[in-house]
Amino acid sequence: MPAKTSRRKAAASRPKVLAGTVFITRQVHFNAAHRLHNPAKSQKWNVAQYGLCTNPHWHGHNYVLEVTLSGQPDADTGYIMDLSALKRILQRAILDPCDHHNLNEEVAFLRGIIPSTENLVIAFWQQIAPYIKAPARLHRVRLFETPRNFAEYYGPGIAG
Amino acid sequence: MPAKTSRRKAAASRPKVLAGTVFITRQVHFNAAHRLHNPAKSQKWNVAQYGLCTNPHWHGHNYVLEVTLSGQPDADTGYIMDLSALKRILQRAILDPCDHHNLNEEVAFLRGIIPSTENLVIAFWQQIAPYIKAPARLHRVRLFETPRNFAEYYGPGIAG
Amino acid sequence: MPAKTSRRKAAASRPKVLAGTVFITRQVHFNAAHRLHNPAKSQKWNVAQYGLCTNPHWHGHNYVLEVTLSGQPDADTGYIMDLSALKRILQRAILDPCDHHNLNEEVAFLRGIIPSTENLVIAFWQQIAPYIKAPARLHRVRLFETPRNFAEYYGPGIAG
Amino acid sequence: MPAKTSRRKAAASRPKVLAGTVFITRQVHFNAAHRLHNPAKSQKWNVAQYGLCTNPHWHGHNYVLEVTLSGQPDADTGYIMDLSALKRILQRAILDPCDHHNLNEEVAFLRGIIPSTENLVIAFWQQIAPYIKAPARLHRVRLFETPRNFAEYYGPGIAG
Amino acid sequence: MPAKTSRRKAAASRPKVLAGTVFITRQVHFNAAHRLHNPAKSQKWNVAQYGLCTNPHWHGHNYVLEVTLSGQPDADTGYIMDLSALKRILQRAILDPCDHHNLNEEVAFLRGIIPSTENLVIAFWQQIAPYIKAPARLHRVRLFETPRNFAEYYGPGIAG
Amino acid sequence: MPAKTSRRKAAASRPKVLAGTVFITRQVHFNAAHRLHNPAKSQKWNVAQYGLCTNPHWHGHNYVLEVTLSGQPDADTGYIMDLSALKRILQRAILDPCDHHNLNEEVAFLRGIIPSTENLVIAFWQQIAPYIKAPARLHRVRLFETPRNFAEYYGPGIAG
Numbered sequence: 001m002p003a004k005t006s007r008r009k010a011a012a013s014r015p016k017v018l019a020g021t022v023f024i025t026r027q028v029h030f031n032a033a034h035r036l037h038n039p040a041k042s043q044k045w046n047v048a049q050y051g052l053c054t055n056p057h058w059h060g061h062n063y064v065l066e067v068t069l070s071g072q073p074d075a076d077t078g079y080i081m082d083l084s085a086l087k088r089i090l091q092r093a094i095l096d097p098c099d100h101h102n103l104n105e106e107v108a109f110l111r112g113i114i115p116s117t118e119n120l121v122i123a124f125w126q127q128i129a130p131y132i133k134a135p136a137r138l139h140r141v142r143l144f145e146t147p148r149n150f151a152e153y154y155g156p157g158i159a160g
Numbered sequence: 161m162p163a164k165t166s167r168r169k170a171a172a173s174r175p176k177v178l179a180g181t182v183f184i185t186r187q188v189h190f191n192a193a194h195r196l197h198n199p200a201k202s203q204k205w206n207v208a209q210y211g212l213c214t215n216p217h218w219h220g221h222n223y224v225l226e227v228t229l230s231g232q233p234d235a236d237t238g239y240i241m242d243l244s245a246l247k248r249i250l251q252r253a254i255l256d257p258c259d260h261h262n263l264n265e266e267v268a269f270l271r272g273i274i275p276s277t278e279n280l281v282i283a284f285w286q287q288i289a290p291y292i293k294a295p296a297r298l299h300r301v302r303l304f305e306t307p308r309n310f311a312e313y314y315g316p317g318i319a320g
Numbered sequence: 321m322p323a324k325t326s327r328r329k330a331a332a333s334r335p336k337v338l339a340g341t342v343f344i345t346r347q348v349h350f351n352a353a354h355r356l357h358n359p360a361k362s363q364k365w366n367v368a369q370y371g372l373c374t375n376p377h378w379h380g381h382n383y384v385l386e387v388t389l390s391g392q393p394d395a396d397t398g399y400i401m402d403l404s405a406l407k408r409i410l411q412r413a414i415l416d417p418c419d420h421h422n423l424n425e426e427v428a429f430l431r432g433i434i435p436s437t438e439n440l441v442i443a444f445w446q447q448i449a450p451y452i453k454a455p456a457r458l459h460r461v462r463l464f465e466t467p468r469n470f471a472e473y474y475g476p477g478i479a480g
Numbered sequence: 481m482p483a484k485t486s487r488r489k490a491a492a493s494r495p496k497v498l499a500g501t502v503f504i505t506r507q508v509h510f511n512a513a514h515r516l517h518n519p520a521k522s523q524k525w526n527v528a529q530y531g532l533c534t535n536p537h538w539h540g541h542n543y544v545l546e547v548t549l550s551g552q553p554d555a556d557t558g559y560i561m562d563l564s565a566l567k568r569i570l571q572r573a574i575l576d577p578c579d580h581h582n583l584n585e586e587v588a589f590l591r592g593i594i595p596s597t598e599n600l601v602i603a604f605w606q607q608i609a610p611y612i613k614a615p616a617r618l619h620r621v622r623l624f625e626t627p628r629n630f631a632e633y634y635g636p637g638i639a640g
Numbered sequence: 641m642p643a644k645t646s647r648r649k650a651a652a653s654r655p656k657v658l659a660g661t662v663f664i665t666r667q668v669h670f671n672a673a674h675r676l677h678n679p680a681k682s683q684k685w686n687v688a689q690y691g692l693c694t695n696p697h698w699h700g701h702n703y704v705l706e707v708t709l710s711g712q713p714d715a716d717t718g719y720i721m722d723l724s725a726l727k728r729i730l731q732r733a734i735l736d737p738c739d740h741h742n743l744n745e746e747v748a749f750l751r752g753i754i755p756s757t758e759n760l761v762i763a764f765w766q767q768i769a770p771y772i773k774a775p776a777r778l779h780r781v782r783l784f785e786t787p788r789n790f791a792e793y794y795g796p797g798i799a800g
Numbered sequence: 801m802p803a804k805t806s807r808r809k810a811a812a813s814r815p816k817v818l819a820g821t822v823f824i825t826r827q828v829h830f831n832a833a834h835r836l837h838n839p840a841k842s843q844k845w846n847v848a849q850y851g852l853c854t855n856p857h858w859h860g861h862n863y864v865l866e867v868t869l870s871g872q873p874d875a876d877t878g879y880i881m882d883l884s885a886l887k888r889i890l891q892r893a894i895l896d897p898c899d900h901h902n903l904n905e906e907v908a909f910l911r912g913i914i915p916s917t918e919n920l921v922i923a924f925w926q927q928i929a930p931y932i933k934a935p936a937r938l939h940r941v942r943l944f945e946t947p948r949n950f951a952e953y954y955g956p957g958i959a960g
Binding site (some may be wrong): 171173174175176178179180181182184185186187188233236237240242243244257272286 | 341361370433442443473
């Protein structure tokens with residue numbers, strides 16, 4: 001019976017499903033200006049706290065952003081999420097507003113926030129999270145300010 | 161009494177033991193061809209899902225594999241496990257079958273599996289785990305497909 | 321009433337506080353000589369265990385140390401801890417005693433310890449921890465012996 | 481006389497020109513499959529020469545391509561050439577035909593060429609050179625097959 | 641005769657001199673804000689040339705600077721030049737004026753210069769050259785704007 | 801005439817030869833102890849010159865060695881030289897004597913030489929050159945002492 005045969009063949013060629021929670025990361029980068037400055041404090045306080053990082057003429061960084069999702073690989077695709085789709089999300093949520101921009105002056109979702117690496121990972125999480133649809137879950141936002149300094153955030157439910 | 165003295169001296173020169181759970185990682189690399197393709201689906205579906213990654217003529221990567229063990233440093237050696245021994249395990253379990261090979265066509269333990277980075281870390285865990293003897297434990301398998309994309313797996317008991 | 325206005329203005333310019341536990345990492349590096357050697361064991365045992373790593377004439381590494389703190393960003397500074405302050409701590413606690421030194425012979429806090437990467441991360445944690453003041457917490461000490469080998473330690477309370 | 485003043489002002493604000501020959505490099509990357517195989521030779525010869533690299537099932541790499549131009553910075557722009565324009569050239573000349581493709585089977589300009597890294601840098605030079613317009617000059621094509629192996633080509637007039 | 645003996649001994653222990661021209665490089669890094677903008681041209685021209693790089697609110701980079709000297713290793717020290725001394729020169733000549741500063745607004749030696757990577761390597765050469773004393777010679781200034789873009793300058797006498 | 805046909809066919813399948821001088825590089829690494837010390841000088845002189853680098857208890861590095869050959873790709877193989885063969889040469893000439901050894905005390909070809917990076921690249925060139933057979937030529941020996949410091953040597957005929 002051909003129908004049965006072809007059904008059997010299709011079953012045979014269906015990919016083997018591997019079960020388990022996997023974490024998948026995509027790295028992107030952007031270049032931005034910023035300064036560390038608390039406008040509620042005196043210039044003297046700011047210089048004592050931040051040194052050169054509070055320079056009113058700005059400085060900047062090649063930021064490297066790594067975003068990690070968790071989930072089970074999909075039975076049909078083997079993907080937690082297509083990383084090209086994640087890249088497009090990061091382009092819209094983070095790179096379009098931040099790349100070649102001034103993090104203190106030009107980014108709506110950072111208004112009023114001191115752009116320390118610590119604050120940036122929380123703010124970036126808040127921007128990215130709404131785009132990540134179940135069953136994928138946003139697991140971690142990691143941001144390198146330089147190759148020697150980075151911050152990581154695992155979401156509001158995690159105590160360090 | 162010389163015997164006692166020498167026993168005392170030996171005791172003095174015995175290395176100081178540091179207690180604590182440590183995680184130790186070895187990185188290895190291999191070059192392989194692959195494609196993402198679900199044979200139970202149409203070519204149209206595969207192109208829509210995978211784009212160029214489903215190219216029937218293959219593409220490839222310089223994969224970087226990082227394998228992490230956990231355990232207490234051994235009192236005599238200071239090792240969780242000799243990383244040269246771990247390297248030999250990875251050579252046999254992963255590099256010999258995968259390096260300069262085609263992950264879809266030539267690797268017995270990947271037969272029928274879509275070689276997404278997600279699926280590879282689960283499959284690699286299954287290959288490596290039997291070689292890791294207590295008290296060392298396999299903690300994490302991390303695989304970089306490119307310097308910008310990587311997957312991590314912490315074993316079957318971990319929910320993300 | 322100007323006073324009220326200015327009070328309102330000050331309130332308006334107070335930075336927005338982002339709540340959440342963030343992990344912040346600083347990387348430093350040092351160059352040192354060492355060998356792996358258990359003085360309570362025979363030379364034959366040492367060679368069998370350690371191979372070239374027990375060479376009595378020493379070898380050495382460009383060690384890369386990454387120290388991670390956790391905490392809530394401070395409302396006034398946006399910092400878990402000023403990373404320049406952390407760098408100064410690491411200079412005093414680790415780099416001054418270890419950089420361009422012999423880890424077996426010259427470092428008081430490593431006396432009697434086999435300087436495997438595993439033992440070093442525990443010993444480094446013990447040196448660094450007293451300097452980290454609440455609300456910041458020491459979260460992880462990661463040490464790269466080479467770009468291909470590294471160890472991580474999360475403190476005495478963590479089982480792997 | 482306002483006309484004169486404004487001419488003087490324009491002159492004052494014209495950027496200072498720095499003279500000198502500068503070399504400017506753009507890095508791009510692509511992932512491809514290939515094998516080393518001389519079809520005019522026996523299988524035995526190919527295995528003796530190439531070992532696993534001649535595997536008929538292919539293997540692959542994350543290629544990193546660095547293209548260097550030389551020239552004088554333009555007085556108006558400060559550029560030898562806009563690196564975004566160079567990136568578009570490399571996209572069209574190299575990445576579109578090569579990325580996620582099979583270098584032996586699918587790339588018209590590599591037909592009949594053994595895709596060793598040596599041959600690739602010559603072939604890539606030939607593809608890129610027609611796009612580089614004077615006064616910019618193509619200076620070097622560097623291709624990393626892996627982070628540990630790379631080839632460089634400086635054009636037909638250069639003897640090593 | 642002890643004098644003769646000791647002279648012979650001193651001669652024996654004098655280090656062996658290796659002759660040859662060697663190139664020695666020191667890498668340093670700094671973080672700065674900048675924008676590409678030609679004030680003699682219209683805003684429209686600037687946007688057409690520079691795109692986001694002309695953003696009046698600035699952007700920034702983690703610049704990596706590599707400075708190469710050439711010379712013969714000194715018979716007594718084995719050095720072309722002590723790289724710690726070169727590091728101090730780079731600190732004074734480049735890092736003090738540029739690090740955490742705005743390259744367009746705050747750096748005296750860059751006044752009126754469009755801070756393209758091309759122009760920066762020429763300007764940096766001019767700053768560094770006076771500090772390099774014969775027999776060492778300044779050979780190359782290389783500046784990475786990002787890990788994917790860099791410029792190199794070999795001095796006024798070199799045609800590309 | 802089958803003979804002619806098959807000759808024509810063989811000609812057709814002979815690989816296309818690309819002419820040009822190409823530079824090909826292989827990177828290897830080793831870990832070693834050393835110190836900078838001129839035994840003909842006083843301890844005071846050595847400390848003034850070398851600082852911590854003259855520490856009599858040694859320090860060490862993860863050395864990264866990059867060796868570049870030049871030549872024309874061979875018509876049959878597409879290779880200047882098989883990089884696996886170059887790797888074996890480097891293993892015998894440099895890694896076997898230097899890896900996990902003390903560069904001052906244990907390496908015959910470095911006897912009496914101050915192991916500065918400058919001197920090491922000349923000494924390594926002398927060790928490697930005899931193994932490189934025409935038509936391949938040894939072009940450059942580059943040695944990273946750390947990721948931030950490196951020396952390059954182009955052979956005895958090159959003035960900087």
